Amino acid sequence: MSPDEFRRYGKQVVDWIADYLAGIESYPVRSQVRPGEVRSMLPAHPPERGEPYENVLRDVERVILPGVTHWQHPNFFAYFPANASGPAILGDLLSSGLGVQGMVWATSPACTELETVVVDWLAELLDLPFREDGVAGGVIQDSASSAALVAVLAALGKTDRPGRIYVSSQTHSALEKAARIVGSEVRVVEVDPETLAMDSAQLRALISEDVAAGVRPALVCATIGTTSTTAIDPVREIGAVCREYGVWLHVDAAYAGVAAICPELRWINDGVAEYADSYATNPHKWLLTNFDCGVLWVRDRRPMIDALSILPEFLRNQASDSGEVIDYRDWQVPLGRRFRALKLWSVIRWYGAEGLREHIRTGVSLAQRFAGFVAADPEFELWEHHPFGLVCFRPLRTSAAETLALMERVNDSGVLYLSHTKVGDDVLLRMAIGAPMTTAEHVDHAWQVIRDARGVLGQSR
Amino acid sequence: MSPDEFRRYGKQVVDWIADYLAGIESYPVRSQVRPGEVRSMLPAHPPERGEPYENVLRDVERVILPGVTHWQHPNFFAYFPANASGPAILGDLLSSGLGVQGMVWATSPACTELETVVVDWLAELLDLPFREDGVAGGVIQDSASSAALVAVLAALGKTDRPGRIYVSSQTHSALEKAARIVGSEVRVVEVDPETLAMDSAQLRALISEDVAAGVRPALVCATIGTTSTTAIDPVREIGAVCREYGVWLHVDAAYAGVAAICPELRWINDGVAEYADSYATNPHKWLLTNFDCGVLWVRDRRPMIDALSILPEFLRNQASDSGEVIDYRDWQVPLGRRFRALKLWSVIRWYGAEGLREHIRTGVSLAQRFAGFVAADPEFELWEHHPFGLVCFRPLRTSAAETLALMERVNDSGVLYLSHTKVGDDVLLRMAIGAPMTTAEHVDHAWQVIRDARGVLGQSR
Structure with missing residues (x-):
């Protein structure tokens, strides 16, 4: 072409x-196709001859x-939310157009240096203590899963395996996956039944028990904003335990971490500056930067580089040999790297700190509005903890199966799309607000649709 | 926006x-900046207020x-080569614009089903035996490194670790990285000094020794087109050894695999259909699809899914529970997924099989042209094995340091960009041809520049 x-x-295409x-x-929000339907509309064999791009666009419309x-x-x-935004799409387009491979500094210095600058910018915006200084620093990963794996590898070190990994029942499955990949055993710490926050006293007990048994505790993952209900682990208390036993503290703030851009939400960082060895948050969730853009920061890059550098x-080159540059290939599992910094840079410049704060505040405020509707309705129960954009709730006097049926009915309608989680035996519905186009009208309408579906359920009982 | x-x-932006x-x-082909130069031109702090996008574009031009x-x-x-192409950029743009998250089928069925179709198309184009049939199948990964890690995890299985991994001295460092990540030991098999192909007799000896010692041989990586010199391991012989001992055979054809789109190069697949348990090639190298787009196929998905599924x-949903759909999250390390199939689909449709074959043939033919120049020049020595787009060579009567100095001089000029490798004690220069804009004139000119640099070197001795 x-x-x-x-x-x-x-x-x-634009x-x-x-x-x-x-x-x-x-x-319809959720696709209405059945399994195999898209595939059946696509040719089973590749074309022998090239086609005009119009054909592709036509099939995007018709098939995709x-x-x-x-x-x-x-x-x-x-x-x-996993929100794109205009500037993020444009940043990604620039990345595709330049088509550079940023595996080491020398293969495209701007790819590395812009990344260092924008993750520093983000650290400043979120008031995190990891700005690049030759020891601390940040890197863009594809996801918080990969960030967790890198943290686990750094914590384990090259020789001392298997060490043990501590999570709560609310920790993202990425940690279990990382543990399985490295062959480490996971211990699951109990949570407070009200807040679903990790019980730091039990964490201490487990670690102390393991140490006594000669097992090395390697890493604790504390979560700020769990995937299920946005519960917040007590990072400060957990950090004190980690410090006492010399254990790596990884903080997974994949969804909620970016909320710290708002001073009034910065309390979520409590304990991070003092105790976190690594910290991950995903601008590709709630910060308008399309997937993939997860940022991992480390307090000290050396154990990570020791674990990952080959x-x-x-790949030898003068700049790397000089030690004057960062080679981000040693900060991740794959070797190759896209120029992902361009999209985060585009987003921060287009919106500014001000615009990004406004975006987070809108999400929080719409979530509070929705929570207010739920709290006021005797047919529903609200999950009390909703500091961010997620509200969990459930219809009362309804079995788990009926709650799921209610959700399916709503989702099948195409009008809106909810997901669910389980807390104990209860199925909760999850209303995650954060798309830039979502307004109060959308939230009000969603509540109406959910209430109506509850009504239908009530009649059919 | x-x-x-x-x-x-x-x-x-377009x-x-x-x-x-x-x-x-x-x-200039290779950036001329010094370490820190780009960073020093960027503000140390993020903007408080948003800026018009023109500012970003201006700084792309000025700073990036x-x-x-x-x-x-x-x-x-x-x-x-890591080539972009128009249709690939447009496919990526569509992916960014749609902004879907394809972690499971249900979160965007088209993202999964188009991927299944295009990796099937590619398998057909390359005459690989891994088309989706409920057991075999393919998936797009970010890179061959990640594909190798997935293959290693599948080979190790959930419980039976540590198993041992066998590579040659020419295998990509991704395998050593994967082994380090999973905590497996690597044994390095010798290569034939002429062809740099793995010695399958020594592989058998090592495996047999390990089995006798009670160590479980888990995976052998055979390479079709090594990174250093595009050497080709004897997949058929290696496969027979693997079969004999029940060892997983992973074939890393990251660069060269796509060459099999040309019938006259399909001999590189010898043994793959009979013996490979997994096979990886990267359309983002030599097949005009910008990074990231690496395809991994497996003969049997079950060990991989057992290793990676949580x-x-x-994430529970009716479609997944039904077993009727593929959830690609279980085929990779991260949970999240971009809609990468769009770019590979765009490329295959725009060029057609015909256009893609033409692209590979041009690269091979230009490499042969360049090899002819080297072979005819008494000042240079040609590395004889160059079946693809890479030609390795070195100036004669020149120390390793002088050869590297020659390369640096050429690269510093900005006129062209070469890299190097080492075979034994010899430093070889690597001339990798494959960019879609490269013509015979570029290759002829490159040779002139290299010869002139050799001349300068000769005079300065």
């Missing part, structure tokens, strides 16, 4: 995306869109 | 990329471009 063909088709985003409310669940839809309330001859 | 602002800025690609030859090494430049001959409540 020549540059001029790219120019022509590129503008068609128009297509602009139209898509402008008209996104006309689609019906199979898309619209994560950017203002009525998408499932999981956590220098084959073909 | 509103859809209409996106429309306006998006077209500016124009900027089209202009960049049209004028790419005006830039000087720090970019132009991987898309027709005179980029270092490492391996099902937290928040």
